[in-house]
Amino acid sequence: MNFGEVLSKAWKIIWKNKVLWIFGILASCGRSSGGSGGRGNFNLPSNGNLNLPKGENPFSNSQIPDIDKLGQNFEKLFTNGNEPQWGFIIGLICLIFFIAIIFAFLSTIGRIGLIRGTVMADNGQEPLTFGQVWTSSLPYFWKVFFLNLLFGLVIMLAMLIVLIPLIIFAFGTMGIGLLCIIPLLCLFIPLTMILNVILEQANVAMVVEDLGIWASVVRGWNVCRENIGPVAVVALVIIFGGGIAGFIIALPLLLVLVPLLVVVFSQDQSVMTTGLATSGVLLCCLMPVVIGLQGILQSYIGSIWTLTFVRLTAPKPVESEFPPSVTVLN
Known part of the structure; x- marks a missing residue:
């Protein structure tokens, strides 16, 4: 397989067909947590200051001011006196489940769109x-x-x-069993990567060759097993190259933390309000850019995997039985 041709063709496809960027954004919904974010509020006293002596560092004792009140307020969300608020808890679980389903649906249609779009573009x-x-x-x-x-x-x-038996064993041995869990977790990382590569090829096989679920898994496994070298090279390029690109894309979000650092070490309520507002504005401005760039990266990665499968499964040209220099006489 010509790796340079695959990488360059994938880029040409997503650049000429920028509609695939939208499917890349959708596909990235299931690949990362997307965004987290706190409210940026530490439940400061309502009188507008921390009532601390001038020059005293509120974090000198390694605690966030009013952390007890924060914990109490958080606990009130889930309890009413001593009784759990089951309605709120069940509603929260249903909301999380609903959001997860929506993200899974968007990720699925994005993943399929990248595969179909790449194949269609590759066919002209x-x-x-x-x-x-x-x-x-x-x-x-x-x-x-x-x-x-x-x-x-x-x-x-x-x-x-x-993991559950190992965790039980760790507690039973006063933590000594944790030494067994750490190597196992290190083993899970490369194993998960390998399974993800097989899954990528199974997804492409399902869409390109219209196979069933089990047949797609078998097809993905066979493609990886019969082409270990090329698949491994592509996987390493995507893992390391994609990881570096993703890190660079996420770097601008560090600007959001700068005003928050000012808030943390300031005792002036106006400075805190301005810092939180600035962080919010920066987050709102930077997130669309980061999401868009992440979508482009994801569309490129999806196109690479699709072209890899197509190139590896393409019929090999049949060599002539006779050398070119030999003339067959009737």
Whole structure:
């Protein structure tokens, strides 16, 4: 396989068909946590200051001011006196579950769109439109969705089966068993990477060759097993190159922390308000840029995996039985 051709062709496809960036943004919904964010509020006293002597550092005792009040307020969200607020707890769980389902749906349609769009562009069906890629992706939605869902459940179940006995053993041995967990966790990292590579090829096989769930897994495994070298090279390029690119893309978000640091070490209420407002504005301005760049990166990675599968599974040209210099006489 020509690695340079795959990398350059993938970039040409997503650059010429920028509609794939949208599917890259959708696909990235299931690849990272997206954004976290606190409210930026430490429940400061309502009188507008911390009532501390001038020059005293409120963090000199390694504690956040009013941390007790913060804990009490947080506890009140889940309890009413001594009784748990089951309605609020169940509602929160349902909300988290609903958001997770939405993200899984968006990630699935984004993943399929990248595969379909890349194959269509590679076959010369350019320029692509959003409706064209979207419509051609829908028939594969449920198969890809359940494939990735089952994969996640199997990984989670395997980790629970292995880790729960080790955790119990660690408690039973007063923490000495933790020495067994650390090497196991280190083993899980490369193992998970390998399984993710197989999953990527299984997803592409399902969409490109219209296979069922189990047949796609077998096909992905066979492609990886029969082409260990090329797949490993592509995986390393994506893992390290994509990791570096993702880190660079996320760097601007560090600017959000600068005003927060001023807030942490300031005792002036106006400075705190200004710092929090500045962080909020920076976050709102930078997040669309970061999400967009992450979508471009994800579309590029998805195109690379798709072209890798297509190139590795393409029929090899049949060599002539006779050398070119030999003339066959009747």
